[in-house]
Amino acid sequence: MALRGTNQEFGRPYNRRIVLESIRLHGPIARGDIARRVGLTVQTVSTIVRELEEHGYVLSMREEPRGRGLPPATLRINPEGGYAVGIHVTPLGVNAALINLSGDVIESTYREAPNATPDHAFDLIGAMVLELTRLRPGGRVLGIGMALPGPFGVESMSFIGPTTMTGWKDVALRERLEASTGLPAFFETDMAAAAMGERLYGLGTGYSEYYYLYFGVGLGGVMVHDGSALRGAWGNAGEIGHIPVVPGGEPCPCGNRGCLERYLSLEALRRRNISDADWVDEVGPIFRNAITIIENLFDPETIILGGLASTDLLERLAGSVANLPNSISARKDRTAPRVTVARGGQHAVLRGAAALAVSGVLSPRFGQIFTAERERGRDILQGKGIAA
Structure with a gap:
């Protein structure tokens, strides 16, 4: 989704945010390039940039001339x-x-x-x-x-x-x-x-459509669509851990039985009291079925495993999906792995x-x-x- 300026009510602060976001995403970037990206005039962008510089949010720099004329000044976020x-x-x-x-x-x-x-x-x-x-x-x-x-x-x-x-x-x-x-x-x-942290600063920067599977004490997940987390009507979308997957299975505090996070979460690993490798082997079929469910529901470019789990544990889980069941993600033309591990860490x-x-x-x-x-x-x- 392109970030575009506006002439509507509250447009001035909104346009400043648009310009600042464009600099954060694409800097170093010249004023003219910002104007083309956000649909504002170069004059409007220059006025906004001057204000941002005065407040210390952005820095301006200019490369050494390589020929005739001065190269345009470029802008970047001031960390x-x-x-x-x-x-x-x-x-x-x-x-x-x-x-x-x-x-x-x-x-x-x-x-x-x-x-x-x-x-x-x-x-x-x-x-x-x-x-x-x-x-x-x-x-x-x-x-x-x-x-x-x-x-x-x-x-x-x-x-x-x-x-x-x-x-x-x-x-x-x-x-x-x-x-x-x-x-x-x-x-x-x-x-x-976590999904937005990964989107801004981790592996998610390379994808516009991905599912972030969050391993915490429980299990959750978020579909990131066009750079934004899909949150649902009340902001609670993503409670995949409370999908019943085992009929008549373990009772869950939510009131149901056989919920996914009763088998696939750090709390489930703690209760089993076995090694990470043994646990991954044990829950492998449930994990692979969960991956297939996510793929058929959301059609993501990839599923990123992250959360509080150690990188070693996440790598073990990712390594257990060599024989994933078929889903709409089992495409011959895909370039991204169906499952990968987050880079943003904890x-x-x-x-x-x-x-x-x-x-x-x-x-x-x-x-x-x-x-x-x-x-x-x-x-x-x-x-x-x-x-x-």
Whole structure:
């Protein structure tokens, strides 16, 4: 999907985000190339770029002349022009990272906190954010994004069982996060955050249509379509772990029996208490059937395995699909593997969570989903942000 400028209401801040996103995706890039990509005049782009330079979001550079005339100045994102904090809350503890505008992890930290209550978790988050932001004194911290297991708002499935956090039902997540950190706050399911982290900074940059299969304590997945995560009517699309696959199988906390994540997840591996290699052999048929289901439902270019599982475990799983059943993905003309392993690593969740916070500045499409209402009437690029 092409990013295009607009002359509609709120067009000025929107156009600045369009230009900034184009620079982030395609920089170093000249003003004329930006104008052609986003459908704005060169004069409009030049005015926007001047503002972005003044606020420190982008840097301009010019190559040495190789002939007559000066080459056009090109623009790129200023990595130190701003920061965001990514948070990942799991049943095991809290991960946090300070991330710059280029997606580089400046520093990360972890606090073990099994089944942390909301009060405990938000106290930890407040202390961790203070520790991280002190690494860049005076730096512009745009906001904080938090990823945690979903789904949200489903009576029989939200914050129930070993794959989620007991006691978190009806917690005002955004309000509590803002109160504990003093930063503009956003939240998302961990699988969607990981999928977008991989899209922005990992293997997903090479694909426009892929499925991200998230191995956490539970199992989830997200279809990334044209660079955006498909979220569903209530933002809970992707709960593949709760597809019943074994009739009369193990009871699941969701109320059903034989759900996929009862057999295929880190929690399932822990309960079996066997080696990774033995477990992969044991769950191989279920895993291969799950891959076939995903392919027939979504027709992805590839399925990327990621999440909290170790790279070694993910590689073992990917290596077990040599004899996949037929599906619509079993094409002779395909160039990508049907299953591959994420490159973003376990930081993908934190990067995706941080992207929630910077999306209002960097990504018009993504940012509109989460920030349109709260930003109506204010222009985030004109503000100074929040200094650490």
